[in-house]
Amino acid sequence: MKIKYCISVVLIVSFVLFNCEEDENQVQTAPARDRSEQQLIDLDTLHNYLNTHYYNSGQLNDLSVYPSISDIEISKLNDDEILPDNTTFLIDAVEEMHTTYEDVDYTYYLLKIRNGEGEHPNFTDQVRVNYDGFLTNNVSFDESVTSLDIDLAFSIAGWNRVLPQFKTASQYSINSDGTVNFENYGLGVMFLPSGLSYFNVSQSGIPSYSCLIFKFELQQYKVMDHDNDYIPSYLEDVNGDIEILDDNTDNDQFSNFLDTDDDGDGFSTYREVIAVDFTDTSLEGLEAQMQVLEPLDSDQFFTPLAVAEDGTFSVKLITLEDTNGNGIPNYLDVNDTGTLDN
Numbered sequence: 096m097k098i099k100y101c102i103s104v105v106l107i108v109s110f111v112l113f114n115c116e117e118d119e120n121q122v123q124t125a126p127a128r129d130r131s132e133q134q135l136i137d138l139d140t141l142h143n144y145l146n147t148h149y150y151n152s153g154q155l156n157d158l159s160v161y162p163s164i165s166d167i168e169i170s171k172l173n174d175d176e177i178l179p180d181n182t183t184f185l186i187d188a189v190e191e192m193h194t195t196y197e198d199v200d201y202t203y204y205l206l207k208i209r210n211g212e213g214e215h216p217n218f219t220d221q222v223r224v225n226y227d228g229f230l231t232n233n234v235s236f237d238e239s240v241t242s243l244d245i246d247l248a249f250s251i252a253g254w255n256r257v258l259p260q261f262k263t264a265s266q267y268s269i270n271s272d273g274t275v276n277f278e279n280y281g282l283g284v285m286f287l288p289s290g291l292s293y294f295n296v297s298q299s300g301i302p303s304y305s306c307l308i309f310k311f312e313l314q315q316y317k318v319m320d321h322d323n324d325y326i327p328s329y330l331e332d333v334n335g336d337i338e339i340l341d342d343n344t345d346n347d348q349f350s351n352f353l354d355t356d357d358d359g360d361g362f363s364t365y366r367e368v369i370a371v372d373f374t375d376t377s378l379e380g381l382e383a384q385m386q387v388l389e390p391l392d393s394d395q396f397f398t399p400l401a402v403a404e405d406g407t408f409s410v411k412l413i414t415l416e417d418t419n420g421n422g423i424p425n426y427l428d429v430n431d432t433g434t435l436d437n
C-alpha cells in the first residue's frame with residue numbers, strides 16, 4: 096500500500112483533462128446539440144476508427160520489458176493493404192463499455208494491454224499517469240512528457256470512468272537521477288465519444304464534438320478528501336451515480352464533497368463521526384497497527400496517510416455513527432449529531 100503515497104515527481108497540471116479550467120484564448124463553446132443524437136454520430140465515428148485501425152499486438156506480447164504507452168502502435172489499414180502479421184484489428188481487441196452520464200446512455204471502448212497489479216483508484220481520486228491523447232484523424236493534441244497528477248474529480252467523464260477499472264503499479268523505485276520507475280502499472284487505450292469528453296466545448300487542438308483517444312499508464316493514486324471533512328470524496332457521492340456535483344444534502348450552494356457541514360445542522364461533518372488517531376515513526380509500524388484492525392466494519396475506513404514534518408506517519412480510523420439508528424449516518428442526518436467528541 097506504500098505506493099499510493101509517493102509524491103516525488105514534479106506536479107504539473109495539464110489543462111486538457113479538465114472541464115472547469117476555461118482559458119478564453121483556447122476554449123470556445125459551440126451550440127449544444129442533443130446528447131443522444133450526438134452519441135449516435137460519435138458511435139459511427141468510433142466504429143469506423145476501430146474497424147480501420149490495428150495495433151501491434153504480437154510485438155507488445157513479445158517485449159522483453161514491461162510495455163509503455165510508447166510501445167503501443169496504432170496504424171490505419173488503407174483499402175489496398177492486408178492486415179500485417181502479428182497485428183490485430185482494434186475492433187477485435189477492444190471491450191465495449193457502457194455508462195450513464197447527463198442522463199444519456201453512453202458506449203465507449205477500452206483496449207486493455209495490462210490491468211496493473213497495484214490498487215484501483217476511486218473515481219474522485221488523484222491519479223499519476225502518463226498519457227498520449229489524439230483525435231480520430233490520429234493527430235495528437237496533448238501528451239505528458241513526465242508523469243502528471245490528475246484529479247479525477249475534475250476530469251472529463253471518460254477519465255473518471257476508465258481509470259478506476261485499472262490498477263496502479265505494484266511498486267516503484269527511485270533512480271539516482273531522481274526519476275521514478277514504476278512496475279506492473281495499468282496500461283491501456285480508451286476510445287471516448289465526445290459526450291464523455293468535452294462535447295461542445297473546444298480546446299486547443301480539440302474541435303468541439305471530437306471523439307478522443309488516450310493511451311495511458313496508471314502509475315499511482317491518492318485518495319482525495321477535497322473538503323478535509325474526514326469523508327473521502329468518493330463516499331460523498333451519496334446517490335452513487337459517479338457524479339459528485341449533484342449530491343447536496345442541505346441544498347446550499349456547496350456539493351457535499353466541498354461542504355464541511357454536509358447536513359447543514361451547524362456542526363462540522365468531522366465532529367459528527369468518530370475519529371481515532373494512529374501514529375508511528377515508521378510506515379511499517381503504522382501499517383502493522385492498521386492491520387490489527389482489519390477487517391474494518393462496513394461503516395469504518397482509514398483516512399489517507401499523513402506525514403508530519405518530523406517524519407511521523409498517521410492515519411485516522413473513522414467510524415460513521417448513526418445514533419438514532421435510522422440508517423442515515425449522523426453527518427448526513429440533520430436530526431442526529433452523536434457525541435461531537437472531536
Ligand SMILES: [Ca+2]
Pocket residue numbers: 320321322323324325326327328331351352
Ligand atoms: Ca470530504
Ligand SMILES: [Ca+2]
Pocket residue numbers: 331332333334335336337338339340341342
Ligand atoms: Ca452523485
Ligand SMILES: [Ca+2]
Pocket residue numbers: 343344345346347348349350351354356357
Ligand atoms: Ca451542501
Ligand SMILES: [Ca+2]
Pocket residue numbers: 356357358359360361362363364367426
Ligand atoms: Ca453537520
